[in-house]
Structures are given as C-alpha cells and as structure tokens.
Amino acid sequence: MVFFAPGNARKSIALFDTTLRDGEQTPGVSFTTDQKVEIAEQLAGIGVKILEAGFPASSAEEREAVRAVVAAKTGATICGLARMRRDDVDACLECGVDMVHVFIPTSEVQREHTVRMSMDEVLAATAEVVGYAREHVGQVLFSPMDATRTDWDDLVKVCQTAVAAGATAVNIPDTVGVMTPSATKELIAKVVKEVKAPVDVHCHNDFGLAVANTLAAVEAGASQVQVTVNGMGERAGNADLAQTVMALEAVYGIGTGVETARLVETSRLVSRHAGLAVPPLQPVVGENAFAHESGIHAHGVLEHPETFEPGVMTPEMVGHRRRIKFGKHAGRHAVAQMLADVHLTPTEAQLDQVLEKVKAFSGRGRRVTDADLYAIAEEVVGMGAVTPSVQLSDISVLTGNHTLPTASIRMVVDGAEKVACSTGNGPIDAAMRAILGCLPEPVHLKEFSIEAITGGTDAIGHVTIAVEDRAGHIFDASASSDDIVTASVDAMINAVNLVRRAEKEE
Structure with missing residues (x-):
C-alpha cells in the first residue's frame, strides 16, 4: 500500500549521505580515519550510492581520511567538499574523489558578513572555479549556500551560471533550516523548471522540519536528497537517513536502493563511533519505535x-x-x-x-x-524463585589514573565454574566484558542506564540493562547497590539468566 504518490511519479531517488562531512560537524563529534572508512563501508554496503567523505582543504588529517575512504573502494561515488577556490578543489582532486562539491554563500546576509562579495563577484567566482573543477573531474555538485534566503533572481542566475560552467548537479541547501514543506515545494518546483540539471536538496532541522522539507522537495521534482545517519549535523542536524528512506519507500513508494533491514544496525554503528546515544523516541531506529x-x-x-x-x-x-x-x-x-x-x-x-x-x-x-x-x-x-543457571561467585576490579581498568570474574554457569579476565574503557565496561567471556553463547548488550535513587556520596545506584539473544529477542533486568560496579554486574547476570531461561522454555 502506498499512501502518497508525488505528481511527478518518480520511481527512484538518489541518496547523498553526508554523515562523514556535515554529520561530523556535530559539536563534540570527531571520527578517526578508521571509523570514517568503516562508516563508509557500512553505508555503501546498505546501498547508499554517494558519500561525502569530508572537507579535504580543512586539514592534513582530513585529507588523509578522505584518501582512506577513496582507497577503500566501497563502490559508492566519493565526494569531497570545497569552497569556491581552486586550491580547495585541488585538495579534493589530490584525494582522488569522484565528485567535487563546491559551495559559495549567495544570500545577502552571508555575502556581506562571511565572504564580503558582491553578487557579480559570486557569479564570476562560480563560473571560474566550477569550470576549473569540471575540467579535472567528471562530477561537480554546486551549492549556493543559504539558498533558501537568497533573492530569487540571484539564485537562478548563480545556478544557471554553475550549470553553464559544467556543474553536473545543483544542490539547494536550507542552510539554517527556516523553510516549511509548502515553501520548499514551491521553491524546488521553480528551481527544477529554471535549472537544466538534476536538483538536490540539503535540509537542516532547526525547526524539526528537515525530513518533511526533504519529502516536499521530492514531491516538487528533486532527484537527489542529502541525509545523515541519526540526523547528525550542525546545530539540530540534518534530514535523518532512516526516516527519509522509510518515508520514501513505505509512504511514497519511491525506491532508494537501500537495504532497509540494516538501518538499525547502521544507526547503532554510527552512534557508537560518534559517542551520541540514539534517543529512545527516535523514529524508525529508536528503542521505542516499535x-x-x-x-x-x-x-x-x-x-x-x-x-x-x-x-x-x-x-x-x-x-x-x-x-x-x-x-x-x-x-x-x-x-x-x-x-x-x-x-x-x-x-x-x-x-x-x-x-x-x-x-x-x-x-x-x-x-x-x-x-x-x-x-x-x-x-x-507461589512457585518460589527459579534457580538461576548463571551465578556470580566473585569479582575483582582494578582501576586507577595510570592503570587500564581490568576485571576478573569467577562464575558458575550450568554448574561448572568459569573464570575470565578482561580490560575495558572503565571498570563497568571491563566487568561486562568479563561476564560475556564466561558465557558459552553470544549475548549482545543493547542498553545500559544508571540513576541515583538516593542522595549523597553514598547514593544507591539503580542499573537497568537490556540484552539481545541470537534470535533478536530483547530482555531487560535491573539491580541496585551503593557500588555501581556491583549493581551493573548483578543487573547483567539477571538479564543473562532471563535469556537462558527463555531458551530452555522454547
């Protein structure tokens, strides 16, 4: 069942993922080169066709990361971002990207206060640099930054100038997220009519409208949309990949080429590398979504x-x-x-x-x-407590300023004593790893939360844990103690016993 079919009857939409560029601009987020490569491989693996790997001119480290993404040969088109400068374009070309994404501020407030250029100067720079980029690479994406606050005549002129110079696609960014769906639909329809090139959109989420505006742009004829995993990005972020994909696929009946069954997996990978938890209420991928x-x-x-x-x-x-x-x-x-x-x-x-x-x-x-x-x-x-199959005998945790947190644990699993030792990012992480090391079957830790239920330095901590078994079933348990490591261990063992109990009952 398709609830809405856009008037242009489009059958597919190209996804341009900018998690590694705009997503990494989320305050406090910085991916390592290895993490960028892993995320790129994951995105390409689920079917995303275009990946913006970064902004090569920004630093030597960024150039190294973009080169590594290119070298990974994911099969996706790899894009590099550049200001409207030849040396920025050169930095992208040196990395071996397939596409250069050049941008220049075009709204009056941006031109006056960020680049101090007249519109005539913007047009001249666009013609020169886009033309230069097109001489050296097969695909050039042009963005008039702050397009949605740019005078209409100026917007048309600069987009047409870019296309005439060789731009293979034009992106219309709602840089500060001020558009509404109805206004977006009207603007994109006009751009599609006036600009003889594929039209892309990049929507920010300042008013929570990024996905809605992206869908409105598709209704108006946009052929490509920019997204990020978990909606990461500057300020309130960008259009979320999972939400956009599922709305297009399930509501509009428009193909994206994405293997949707891996959306939750992708969200969790990026969440882990970014150090940003996915809110439980996040549509599609959040823990409470279903x-x-x-x-x-x-x-x-x-x-x-x-x-x-x-x-x-x-x-x-x-x-x-x-x-x-x-x-x-x-x-x-x-x-x-x-x-x-x-x-x-x-x-x-x-x-x-x-x-x-x-x-x-x-x-x-x-x-x-x-x-x-x-x-x-x-x-x-009145049946009495069920004897648990996993019981804790002893645990010892060593940590300090110059000591890698290490946990040693002794447990009884199905009547047999098991011993394991593990290090971790902290004493709780080390303890969790040690417990998992004693178990014969894999159990995945899905959720961990702790709260103080009394005040003071001797507060009682209440830990809640959710684990997933091999079949994807989730079980949660909790425990309380004035020692948060002890509470965490007890909660984990309680959860593991639930998994094993359910398996025995099957």
Missing part, C-alpha cells in the same frame, strides 16, 4: 500488528524488534502473553494480582523490567 505499553495498544499489536503500527513499515523491515513493555498502563493480555512465553500460567485471580503489583511498582516511578515481572509472577503463583 515498543508498546498501553494495554489497548499491546493487545492490538499482539492480535494484529497493523492496529497500532504503520503496517507499511514493520520492525523487521528496518532491522528492529517489536517490544511489549510493562508499567502502570499495562494490560492483562500482554502480561499473560509474556508469562505464557516462559510457561508461567497464573489463574485469572493471580493474573489480577500480578497486574496490580506491576502497576503499583511502576507507580513509584520505577521501570518494570522483564526480571521484575517474572519475580512478581513467581511470588504470586
């Missing part, structure tokens, strides 16, 4: 997913999993289903007690984890 707590919603999706999910976008389509969460809005059907999955079958009266306790627990401001639900149910049913 999570349900409300009794009506949970009951509905368990009966038929399209009741409270888009239908045209399922969790499996983007590499996600559906999750039922428990709290004060939980319903009987979801709780009963979750307990049935591990062969806990309370009576109707007992189920009412379980539900009452879950709501009371959540009403105190606490997150109800899978482990909490099972413990509550076991108490109500």
Whole structure:
C-alpha cells in the first residue's frame, strides 16, 4: 500500500549521505580515519550510492581520511567538499574523489558578513572555479549556500551560471533550516523548471522540519536528497537517513536502493563511533519505535500488528524488534502473553494480582523490567524463585589514573565454574566484558542506564540493562547497590539468566 504518490511519479531517488562531512560537524563529534572508512563501508554496503567523505582543504588529517575512504573502494561515488577556490578543489582532486562539491554563500546576509562579495563577484567566482573543477573531474555538485534566503533572481542566475560552467548537479541547501514543506515545494518546483540539471536538496532541522522539507522537495521534482545517519549535523542536524528512506519507500513508494533491514544496525554503528546515544523516541531506529505499553495498544499489536503500527513499515523491515513493555498502563493480555512465553500460567485471580503489583511498582516511578515481572509472577503463583543457571561467585576490579581498568570474574554457569579476565574503557565496561567471556553463547548488550535513587556520596545506584539473544529477542533486568560496579554486574547476570531461561522454555 502506498499512501502518497508525488505528481511527478518518480520511481527512484538518489541518496547523498553526508554523515562523514556535515554529520561530523556535530559539536563534540570527531571520527578517526578508521571509523570514517568503516562508516563508509557500512553505508555503501546498505546501498547508499554517494558519500561525502569530508572537507579535504580543512586539514592534513582530513585529507588523509578522505584518501582512506577513496582507497577503500566501497563502490559508492566519493565526494569531497570545497569552497569556491581552486586550491580547495585541488585538495579534493589530490584525494582522488569522484565528485567535487563546491559551495559559495549567495544570500545577502552571508555575502556581506562571511565572504564580503558582491553578487557579480559570486557569479564570476562560480563560473571560474566550477569550470576549473569540471575540467579535472567528471562530477561537480554546486551549492549556493543559504539558498533558501537568497533573492530569487540571484539564485537562478548563480545556478544557471554553475550549470553553464559544467556543474553536473545543483544542490539547494536550507542552510539554517527556516523553510516549511509548502515553501520548499514551491521553491524546488521553480528551481527544477529554471535549472537544466538534476536538483538536490540539503535540509537542516532547526525547526524539526528537515525530513518533511526533504519529502516536499521530492514531491516538487528533486532527484537527489542529502541525509545523515541519526540526523547528525550542525546545530539540530540534518534530514535523518532512516526516516527519509522509510518515508520514501513505505509512504511514497519511491525506491532508494537501500537495504532497509540494516538501518538499525547502521544507526547503532554510527552512534557508537560518534559517542551520541540514539534517543529512545527516535523514529524508525529508536528503542521505542516499535515498543508498546498501553494495554489497548499491546493487545492490538499482539492480535494484529497493523492496529497500532504503520503496517507499511514493520520492525523487521528496518532491522528492529517489536517490544511489549510493562508499567502502570499495562494490560492483562500482554502480561499473560509474556508469562505464557516462559510457561508461567497464573489463574485469572493471580493474573489480577500480578497486574496490580506491576502497576503499583511502576507507580513509584520505577521501570518494570522483564526480571521484575517474572519475580512478581513467581511470588504470586507461589512457585518460589527459579534457580538461576548463571551465578556470580566473585569479582575483582582494578582501576586507577595510570592503570587500564581490568576485571576478573569467577562464575558458575550450568554448574561448572568459569573464570575470565578482561580490560575495558572503565571498570563497568571491563566487568561486562568479563561476564560475556564466561558465557558459552553470544549475548549482545543493547542498553545500559544508571540513576541515583538516593542522595549523597553514598547514593544507591539503580542499573537497568537490556540484552539481545541470537534470535533478536530483547530482555531487560535491573539491580541496585551503593557500588555501581556491583549493581551493573548483578543487573547483567539477571538479564543473562532471563535469556537462558527463555531458551530452555522454547
């Protein structure tokens, strides 16, 4: 089912990913060369055709990184950014890029306060440098920076000048994110009519409209769109890759060539390298994108997913999993289903007690984890606690200013003693790695959060952990202690026991 088909009936859209350039301009983010190469390989691997690898003229380190991305031979077209200067273009050419992206400020405020150039000078520089770039490389993308605040006649002149000089495509950037979808659609339609070259758009998210404006540009006839993974970029960022792709594919029925089942995987890779957590409420890739707590919603999706999910976008389509969460809005059907999955079958009266306790627990401001639900149910049913298959015997953590954090752990796994030692980025990371080293089957740590539930330097820390098993099922558990390493270890072991318990019940 396609909900909207643009009037131009376009069948496909080219994606231009600028995570490695504009995305890296996110305050506090700096990718290493190896990280840039890994991200480039990931993006090309999922089907993104054009990658802006960086701004070579900015530093020797940036040139090295762009060269490395080019040398990786990902199969994607590799682009380098350049100001409207020959030496900037030369820096791109020295890196061996397939495309040079040249830009120049064109709005009055930008010309007066950033480059101090008249419009005639902008036109002359554009003709010269675009022409120079086109003599040396097969593809040249031209951007009139701050296009959406540029006088219309000036915008047409500079775009036409660039195309006449050899630009193979024209990008219309909403540099400060001031456009609305209706205004974007009107502007791009006019540009497409006046400029005889493929039209690209680059939308910023200052008012949360970057994806909407990008889609409006597609409706108006744009043939290429610029995106970043997780919507990274200057200030509030750019149009998000996953959201743009899924809107085009699922809502508009327009192909992007992207392997959508790897969108979550790609988001997490970039999140890890950028050091920026993906918000749980992030559309498509966030942890809550396909999570349900409300009794009506949970009951509905368990009966038929399209009741409270888009239908045209399922969790499996983007590499996600559906999750039922428990709290004060939980319903009987979801709780009963979750307990049935591990062969806990309370009576109707007992189920009412379980539900009452879950709501009371959540009403105190606490997150109800899978482990909490099972413990509550076991108490109500009167079956006693299940003996865990993984038990902690001892843990020792060594850390300091000049000592690499190291954790040594001794555990009993299915009756056999296991010992492991691991280093990490900190004492908790080292402890988590040591635990995983004792397990015979892989378990992936998906989520880790800690909060203080009392005040003072001896505060009690409450740790919540979510782990994923080989089949993609997610289990969460928590623990509290005045030692955050101990709380983290206990929470991790509780979560691992949930995984192993579920596997035994299958």
